[in-house]
Amino acid sequence: MNNTLLYTSQQIYQIEQDWFKAGNPSFGLMQQASWQMAIWINKNISYKNACIWTGSGNNGGDGWLLAHYLCQFGWQVTVVEVAEPTTEDSKHAKQIALKARCQTIKWHKEMMKESAVFSANVHIDALFGIGLDREPMGDYATAIAQVNQLTSLPDKTAIAVDIPSGLVSSTGQVFNGVAICADITLCLLASKLGLFIKDGKDYAGQVVTLPLIPLPTSSKIKPTAIRLMQAYPILSRLSNSHKGSFGHVLVVGGNKTEFANGMGGASILAATGAFAVGAGKVSVACHADYHNAVLASKPNAMVVDLHNPKALEPLFAQTDVVAIGMGLGREQQVQSLFVKSVEYAMQANCKLVIDADGLYHLASLKLESNELVEKIKIYAANQFVAFTPHTGEMARLLGISNKQIEDNRTAAVDQAVAQFGGHWLLKGAGSMVYEDAQMYVCDVGNAGMATAGMGDVLAGILAGLQAQHHLTSTQKSLRQAVLIHGQAGDALAKKVGAYGMQTDYMEIEIIKIMADLSAI
Structure with a gap:
C-alpha cells in the first residue's frame, strides 16, 4: 500500500523545533x-x-x-x-x-x-x-x-x-x-x-x-491523516459457499409522497453498488410504484413496500446491513419512517449506513433533542454505523454553515464523531474518512464523479462490503469502499472523460476493480 x-x-513546526532543540x-x-x-x-x-x-x-x-x-x-x-x-x-x-x-x-x-x-x-x-x-x-x-x-x-x-x-x-x-x-x-x-x-x-x-x-x-506527533491511493487486496472466496455466505443488504429508500415524486433511482443505484462488490442478497424497501423499475434493473433483487410495516419489519431480522436514506424523502411524515427503520435495524443488531435523506432526518431529530440520536451513538460504540455526508449535510448535522465546514474539514469530522459516534465520510475533493480513531484522505476519484447518484452507489458499495463476513475489517472498511468507488470513477473517466460520466456506467468498473483486488 x-x-x-x-x-x-x-505539526510541521513542532517537528522542526524538535530537530533544532536536538542541536541541528x-x-x-x-x-x-x-x-x-x-x-x-x-x-x-x-x-x-x-x-x-x-x-x-x-x-x-x-x-x-x-x-x-x-x-x-x-x-x-x-x-x-x-x-x-x-x-x-x-x-x-x-x-x-x-x-x-x-x-x-x-x-x-x-x-x-x-x-x-x-x-x-x-x-x-x-x-x-x-x-x-x-x-x-x-x-x-x-x-x-x-x-x-x-x-x-x-x-x-x-x-x-x-x-x-x-x-x-x-x-x-x-x-x-x-x-x-x-x-x-x-x-x-x-x-x-x-x-x-x-x-x-x-x-x-x-x-x-x-x-x-x-x-x-x-x-510523539501523530499525523493528522493518512493519504490513501490504492484499495486493499481482497480474500478469495471458498468454493463451498452459497449466497447466504456473503450477507444480506437491505436498502431503505426510493420513496414517493403526495408532495414529491421522489427518487426511486437512488435505491436502485444503492442496490447496484451492493451487488457489484459481491453482496449475496439485496432487498430494496421502496415505494410500491418503483417495484417494477427495481426488478427491471436488478431482477436479482428482492422488493418490499416501504409503507407496509407488516412486510418491512420482519425483514430486518434477516438482514446484515441496512443502508438507509437514498431517495427516502425529506417530508415531515417521512421522519417517523426513518425512526422506525433505524430502531428495527438496531433491534436486529444490523450494521447501519446512514446517507442522504437519512442524514437530513438525523439532523432534524438532533434539533428536536430526540432520544434516537443518543441511542445511535451508544449503538455505534459496539456495532458498525457509518455516516456519509457531503458538506451541506454535515453543516446541517452540526448546526453550522457550509463555510465553517470547508474552513476546516478535519475539525468538522472530529466534531461529528464527538456528537454522533461511529465512522464518518465527509465527501468532497480529497474525501475525508474517519474510522478506528484515525483520519484518512482519499486521493483517488475525479471531478467527473460530481454527478447525481454517485453517493447512492457508494452507500451500496459500503453496505455490500460490510455484509460479507469472510472479509477482514480492513477489506470491508469505509475507507476501502471509498477507494473502490474512487478507483472505479478514475477508470471510467479514462474511457468517457469527466463530462460524460454517468452513475449507471459505474457498475462494470466496480466489478472490474473487485476482480483485480481478489486476484492479487
Missing part, C-alpha cells in the same frame, strides 16, 4: 532542503533556465539557496525578489546567492516585459511557506497572477517550493483564487494535508515529498 502520512503546519542548525535544514530540490529539478526538468520568485521569509531563503545550487549545475537562473528577506536565515541565503553572482531583478509591476523573466521555461514559487492562512495581498497577489499567466503558456512549468503560495497547508483552502497554480510541488520534510484536499488538488499539481530528516514516531 502506498499510503502517506499527512501533517498540518502546526536551522540554516543547515534550509541548505538541505534547497540542495535536495536542486538535485530533483536538475534531474527531472529538461529545460535549464529558471526564474525563482522569492518572498521575505524562510521560503524565500529556500529560493535564494536553490538559485545558488541550480547555478552550480549550469542552469541560467534569475531571482525575482518580490520582497527583501526578513529572517536571519533568508538574509544569509541571499548573500550566498549574490556572492555566487546569481542574476537578480527587483520585482515590479511590468515584470513580464523583462526578457529574462518572459523567456524562462521554469518558474519557481518561493514566495510564501506553510505559515500563510489568508489571501495574499498587494504586490504578492500581483506577482502570483504574473507567475500564473507566464506558466499558462506552452513549454512553461511552475514549481512550488514546499506548498503553492496562497494555499493554506492545513486546510487546502485558497482565498478568491489567489494562489500559484503549480505543475509540481516539492513538498519539504513531510507531506502537508492541504495538498491533498479541497483546492490543493487543483493547485498543487504533482506532489513530490522530500523527507530531509527522520520523522518522529507517531506516538
Whole structure:
C-alpha cells in the first residue's frame, strides 16, 4: 500500500523545533532542503533556465539557496525578489546567492516585459511557506497572477517550493483564487494535508515529498491523516459457499409522497453498488410504484413496500446491513419512517449506513433533542454505523454553515464523531474518512464523479462490503469502499472523460476493480 502520512503546519513546526532543540542548525535544514530540490529539478526538468520568485521569509531563503545550487549545475537562473528577506536565515541565503553572482531583478509591476523573466521555461514559487492562512495581498497577489499567466503558456512549468503560495497547508483552502497554480510541488520534510484536499488538488499539481530528516514516531506527533491511493487486496472466496455466505443488504429508500415524486433511482443505484462488490442478497424497501423499475434493473433483487410495516419489519431480522436514506424523502411524515427503520435495524443488531435523506432526518431529530440520536451513538460504540455526508449535510448535522465546514474539514469530522459516534465520510475533493480513531484522505476519484447518484452507489458499495463476513475489517472498511468507488470513477473517466460520466456506467468498473483486488 502506498499510503502517506499527512501533517498540518502546526505539526510541521513542532517537528522542526524538535530537530533544532536536538542541536541541528536551522540554516543547515534550509541548505538541505534547497540542495535536495536542486538535485530533483536538475534531474527531472529538461529545460535549464529558471526564474525563482522569492518572498521575505524562510521560503524565500529556500529560493535564494536553490538559485545558488541550480547555478552550480549550469542552469541560467534569475531571482525575482518580490520582497527583501526578513529572517536571519533568508538574509544569509541571499548573500550566498549574490556572492555566487546569481542574476537578480527587483520585482515590479511590468515584470513580464523583462526578457529574462518572459523567456524562462521554469518558474519557481518561493514566495510564501506553510505559515500563510489568508489571501495574499498587494504586490504578492500581483506577482502570483504574473507567475500564473507566464506558466499558462506552452513549454512553461511552475514549481512550488514546499506548498503553492496562497494555499493554506492545513486546510487546502485558497482565498478568491489567489494562489500559484503549480505543475509540481516539492513538498519539504513531510507531506502537508492541504495538498491533498479541497483546492490543493487543483493547485498543487504533482506532489513530490522530500523527507530531509527522520520523522518522529507517531506516538510523539501523530499525523493528522493518512493519504490513501490504492484499495486493499481482497480474500478469495471458498468454493463451498452459497449466497447466504456473503450477507444480506437491505436498502431503505426510493420513496414517493403526495408532495414529491421522489427518487426511486437512488435505491436502485444503492442496490447496484451492493451487488457489484459481491453482496449475496439485496432487498430494496421502496415505494410500491418503483417495484417494477427495481426488478427491471436488478431482477436479482428482492422488493418490499416501504409503507407496509407488516412486510418491512420482519425483514430486518434477516438482514446484515441496512443502508438507509437514498431517495427516502425529506417530508415531515417521512421522519417517523426513518425512526422506525433505524430502531428495527438496531433491534436486529444490523450494521447501519446512514446517507442522504437519512442524514437530513438525523439532523432534524438532533434539533428536536430526540432520544434516537443518543441511542445511535451508544449503538455505534459496539456495532458498525457509518455516516456519509457531503458538506451541506454535515453543516446541517452540526448546526453550522457550509463555510465553517470547508474552513476546516478535519475539525468538522472530529466534531461529528464527538456528537454522533461511529465512522464518518465527509465527501468532497480529497474525501475525508474517519474510522478506528484515525483520519484518512482519499486521493483517488475525479471531478467527473460530481454527478447525481454517485453517493447512492457508494452507500451500496459500503453496505455490500460490510455484509460479507469472510472479509477482514480492513477489506470491508469505509475507507476501502471509498477507494473502490474512487478507483472505479478514475477508470471510467479514462474511457468517457469527466463530462460524460454517468452513475449507471459505474457498475462494470466496480466489478472490474473487485476482480483485480481478489486476484492479487
